[in-house]
Amino acid sequence: MPGFLRRLFAPRWQHPDAQVRCQAISRLDPARPEQRQALEALCLDAEASVRQAALERVDSPETLLELLDRQPELAEIRRRLVVLLSGQSGGLDLPQRLRIVERLDDRELLSRLALEGDNQQLRLAAVARLTAEEDLIEQACDNGIAAVRHAAASRVTSEAGLQRLVQQARRDRQVVRQARERLNRLRTDAASLAAARAQRETLLAKLEAHARAPWEPLYAGRFRHLVREWEALDDLPGIDQERRFQEASQSCRKVISDHEAQEHASAETDRRREQAAEARESLLEALEESLAGLPRGDRVTGQDIASLRAQKVLLASRWQALSDLHVTDEALRQRYDTVLRDYDEILVAWERLESHAAEIEQAVREKDAERLRTSLEACHWPDTLPPTPLLARAQQLLAGREEVEEEAVEARLERFAQDLAQLEKLLDHGAFKGASRLHQSLRHRADSLPAASLRPHQATLKRLGARLAELRDWRGFVAGPKREQLCQAIDQLAGDAAITEAELDRRHRQLVRDWKGLGDAAASRELSEHFRSASDRIHERLAPWRERQASERMRNLEARTALCEQLEALLDVPAADADPDALRRIRDQAREEWRRHSPVPREQAQAIGRRFGRIRFALQSLIDQRAKEVADAKRQLVDEAQALIEHPLSPDARAERAKGLQQSWRELGRAPRGEEQTLWREFRTACDQIFAMREAQRDDRVQRARQRLDEMQTLIDRLDAWQPTRYADSNVLEQALDQAATLEPLPPGRRTEGMRRRWSGIVRTRRERLARLAVVEEIQRWQACRSLLDAHLAADAACLEGSACEDVPLDPELDLPEDMRSAHNQRNASRRNPPPTQEVSERLARLRVHLSLLSMGRVSQHDEPLRLAIQVERLNEGLGRELSRAEEVRIVLRNLLATGPVSPEQWQLEVSELDSLLTRLTRLPPP
Incomplete structure (x- = not known):
């Protein structure tokens, strides 16, 4: 069909001419579906006049909402919706309009409905659908209904929004007042939150500084106090604050655990030192007892000297081993030196006797009195020791009475009875070795005593000998299987090629000690040779390792010698202001280095050990001297701190001086352990009292400032409530100004600034009135x-x-x-x-x-x-x-x-x- 005919027969609402389309709108019936569709199409027409005319024929909000979804940019649709939903036209009942408004999401449409709605409930529903704070502020400022303004204002929460309400909502004082109150509350909460955060930061700074500080007696208590303050805060910490708190707490716990470990190690060291002292004392007592028992006997034999030598070797070896680990007490050292001196005197006398024994023996055989007397004088045998059998015969020969004893029979019998009682005690305690030696001595002396005088003691000696034999048999019964086990064990050890040299040496020494510990119980030549041959194989296997150990011992000896020289150089010229803590560290480091360079050759171990012991004793004396000086200085600081409490100074100045005393305290070092804690408690108590006085003054100052603020607030409220009615009332204002001047200066802060602004405004308003x-x-x-x-x-x-x-x-x-x-x-x-x-x-x-x-x-x-x-x-x-x-x-x-x-x-x-x-x-x- 040609275009002309198509336009001729087309519907008028589709005509190219906008005026024709406008005329056709009036003929469309919205009740008919096809015409309603045409009307909806015309609502979206390109011509504004056509759209406006078509929208005026549409009375359905649902239809308009669908059109708005299709063309959101068309303002005519929103205007028509506002007209219908606000009740200006359309005849829609309120419940229907409310249901539609509750589904809306369009900001502009909701804002206009809230401003132009014909019903308060409708406006409230529209405001409830608004989410943007700008729209809520607009409704709170410009809406004509107070309830709607209040509902919109109640949903403004941000600080900027509340500030805009305070500045723009001039038509509703209630909205301004509520907005100002909420704004002040929000700012107060923000200030409180900032104060809480600042308090947490302050606590964190204190905790981090505490974590970096060295340990002191109240370190753990301060840490627990800071943790309690942290946990008592109401707000939640941030992630970074929590991380810093955990790191600082971990550092503090590490300092506390390190100190506890150090205290535990110190206690363990003290315990080991006590054990070492007890071991030294027991060894000394054993040797002292042997030396003391030697003069009580009738004769001194080679067996007694050999026993003394064995005890001395054991004592020297154990004493040196213990001295390498712990410093010897001065009293024990003196006892040790005394025992060694007594032992040396006996040994020197024995060696002199041995050197002249042949001459004395020959003189006794030849009965040459002159030569015998000369030889005895040359021996110079001590009078405190009983003679040897050779000396006894020589002395009897010189006296001309071979059958007569050198001492009275009564005295010898008395000693014999005492030794019998001692033998019975030893048997009661199971001391086989001591009992065996004493029984042998008693039998030897019994042969030299008269039979008639010895008869009362024969039965006792025989009975005790039987008990000793029974004890020997029992030891042999027990020791036999033990010896066989030791032989098997040393054979297995000698054949074990996988074991290390150090472990082989340790286990070999233990087996040898166990073998020697059995003594002569159940001893046999075959088992002894078997054990010795296995021990020799182990010695051959350990020979290269022992050579390396010997060279290492020499290096350790050189290192210990160098350490002693360094410490002696330090002690020769000690610093006048040497820090006792530094000296303690030197002592501990020297002890660690001494232990690290162990073992040393046995021949030099005793000499170098004594040298190091003297050095450590001198170093400890220097430490004690410096610690005593530090204690005296700290006691003077305690006196100054206590005197500072009564000094007529201001609390702040007193606290500053106390801080200076604390700094001096930290620079001094530590006093002796027990005295340090006592002085610290006294000094801390005095400082706490000084700082408590400062805090009390600050609290009093804060209380007075708070009281002035409260009085100023009361004055402001009173002047705010007062309205002058005549010019003569100006004296009331002048009195208020004078009263305000007496309250100055007010403490700085947000509250004070707010009060000053309000006071200035009130005074200005009253002056104007x-x-x-x-x-x-x-x-x-x-x-x-x-x-x-x-x-x-x-x-x-x-x-x-x-x-x-x-x-x-x-x-x-x-x-x-x-x-x-x-x-x-x-x-x-x-x-x-x-x-x-x-x-x-x-x-x-x-x-x-x-x-x-x-x-x-x-x-x-x-x-x-x-x-x-x-x-x-x-x-x-x-x-x-x-x-x-x-x-x-x-x-x-x-x-x-x-x-x-x-x-x-x-x-x-x-x-x-x-x-x-x-x-x-x-x-x-x-x-």
Whole structure:
């Protein structure tokens, strides 16, 4: 079909001409589906007029919402929806409109419905669907319904939004007040949160500083106190704060655990030192007992000397091993030196006797008394020791009595009885070795004692010998299997090729000690040779390793010698202000280095051990001396701190001096252990008391500041509630200002700044009201003398009409001030000598312009020259002092009374404007 015909037969709503389409809209029936579709198509037409006409035919909000979803940019659809949903047209009932509004999400549409809705419930529903804070602020400021404004304002939560409400919501004071309260609360919460965070930061800084600090007696207590303060805070810490807290806590716990480990190690060291001292003392007692028992015997034999030598070797070996680990007590060292000296004397005497034994033996055989006497003198055998059998025979030969004992039989029998009792005690305790030696000695002495005298003790000796034999048999019964086990064990050890040399040596030494510990119990030649051959194989296998050990011992000996030389050099010239803590560290490090360079050759072990023991004793003496000096210095600091409590200083100055004392305390080092804790407790108590006094003063200062703030707040509230009603009430304001001046200075802070701003605003408002009241009172006094002005106006009119110019008398009941009386007299005088009419008109105009400036603050353009002249006049009359508004009003009214004569025409031109200006001046600001 040609285009012309297609356009001719096409529906009119599809016509190319917009006017035709507009005409066709009125013929479309929305009730018919096909025409409703056409109408919906026309609602989205490209021509605005067609769209507007089609939308006016649509009364279904659902249809309009579908169209809006298809074309969101069309503002006509939103306008039509606003018209329908707001109740302006369409006839939709409220529940239906509410259901539709509750499904809307379009910000612009909801905002307009909240502003233009015909029902409060509808507006509230629209506001409830708004989410953007800008839209809520707009509703809180511009909505015409108070409930809607309040609902919108209650959903504004941000600080910026509340600040905008305070500034823009001028039409609703409740919204402004609630917004200001919420804003203040939000800021208070933010300030509290910031204060809490700052408090956490302060605690973190203290905890981190505490973690870096060295240990002191109250270290753990301070750490627990800081942790309790951290846990007592109400707010939650941030991730970074929690991480820093955990790191600082871990560092503090490490310091505490390290100190506890050090204390435990120190206690363990003390325990081992005590054990070493006990072991040394037991060895000393054993050797002392042997040395003390030697003079009590009848004879000294080679077996006794061999036993002494074995005990001395054991004592020296154990003593050196213990000295390598622990410092020897000075009393034990003296006992040790005494025992060694006694032992050396006995050994030297024995060696002298051995060197002359052959000569004595030959002299005894030859019975050469002279030669025997010379040999005995050369032996110089000690008188405290009993003689050897050889010496006894020689002495008997010299005395000429071979059968006579050197000592009385009674004394020998008495010692014999005592030794029998001692033997029984040893058997009761199971001491086989000591009992065996003593029994052998008793049997030997029994042969030399008379049989008749010995008969009472024979039965006891025999009985104790039987008990000793029984003990020997029992030991042999037990020791036999043990010896076989030791032989098997040493065979297995000798054949074990996988074991290390150190372990092989340790286990071999243990087996040898166990074998020797059995003594002669169940001993046999075959087992002894078997054990010895296996031991020799182990010795051959360990020979290279022992050579390496020997070279290592030499290196350790050289290192120990160098260590001793360094310590001796330190002790030769000690520093006068040597830190005892540094000396303690040197001592501990020297001890560790000494232990690290172990073992050393046995021949030099005793000598180097004694040397190191003397050095350590001297070093400990130096430490104790310096620690005592530190204790004296710290005791002086304690006295200064205690004296500082009573010193007449301010608490802050006293606290600063206490801090200086604390710094001096930290620089001094540590006193002796027990005294350090005691001094620290006394010093800490004094410092705590000083700081408590400072805190008490600060609390008192804070309390007084808080009290001043509360008094200032009460004064502000009282002045805010007070509204002056007359100018004479200005003394109330002056008293309030004087009271506020007595409360200064106020403590700095957000509360103080807010109070200052509020106080300044209240004072400014009250001053302004008092100034207006002063103006009102001036105008009221002027109104009281209005009858006088009317009388002057009547007299002026009569005088200007040609009648007699009479003076207006002053009413006696009218109480006029002096300046008004002067103005009254001037008005009467001007009537007698009237100025030109033009001059009077100019004066009235100036007075009107002056009142206009005082009431409105502005004048018309043609009165601008008068305004400038008035400004100059105000400066001249004020004499450099700015006049108050009441004074200027009084001047204007006085001049108005003095200006004349005024014709009725002139007065009618100005009176209405003057009355209007005076009425404006009498209006008071709202309270």
